Amino acid sequence: xxxxxxxRVICAxxxxxxxxxxxxxxxxxxxxxxxxxxxFMAWWTRDxxxxxxxxxxxxxxxxxxxxxxxxxxxxxxxxxxxxxxVLLGVVLMFAGTSKENxxxxxxxxxxxxxxxxxxxxxxxxxxxxxxxETLVPASxxxxxxxxxxxxxxxxxxxxxxxxxxGAGALxxxxxx
Numbered sequence: 822x823x824x825x826x827x828x829r830v831i832c833a834x835x836x837x838x839x840x841x842x843x844x845x846x847x848x849x850x851x852x853x854x855x856x857x858x859x860x861f862m863a864w865w866t867r868d869x870x871x872x873x874x875x876x877x878x879x880x881x882x883x884x885x886x887x888x889x890x891x892x893x894x895x896x897x898x899x900x901x902x903x904x905x906x907v908l909l910g911v912v913l914m915f916a917g918t919s920k921e922n923x924x925x926x927x928x929x930x931x932x933x934x935x936x937x938x939x940x941x942x943x944x945x946x947x948x949x950x951x952x953x954e955t956l957v958p959a960s961x962x963x964x965x966x967x968x969x970x971x972x973x974x975x976x977x978x979x980x981x982x983x984x985x986x987g988a989g990a991l992x993x994x995x996x997x
């Protein structure tokens with residue numbers, strides 16, 4: 822009977838280890854999707870409406886601007902840093918799971934969370950670049966807000982910004 826209960830403990834421990842590994846891998850996949858330069862994965866968005874016409878301007882984790890016309894352009898090289906931080910986190914998450922090293926996975930999760938934090942710092946300290954292209958007034962908060970002057974401008978953190986935060990949390994939980 823003792824052998825049977827020991828076997829159950831070993832199987833349960835193995836299952837928990839696999840589930841933790843799955844959490845880290847899922848976190849890495851979510852973080853990868855967060856930096857793909859697509860409209861719905863933007864980290865920051867400015868949309869406007871004027872006379873029934875809707876216009877948008879998206880900024881991705883790698884500082885790629887996407888507008889209504891589908892034009893992609895890097896707005897400033899400093900905006901590459903948040904995406905690079907998240908990408909390094911993804912590499913460490915995958916390395917941690919392949920080597921079964923929880924510390925690497927946890928560091929990867931921390932870097933994934935650090936990417937959006939770096940993005941906020943870059944956006945706040947280098948706001949003039951974004952303001953000049955998006956018409957967000959200098960008197961307004963660059964992170965989120967709304968302004969009307971005949972047209973209505975709204976700007977906010979978008980889905981892509983929040984995904985690496987959740988991905989990093991998954992990796993950290995799965996790493997210990």
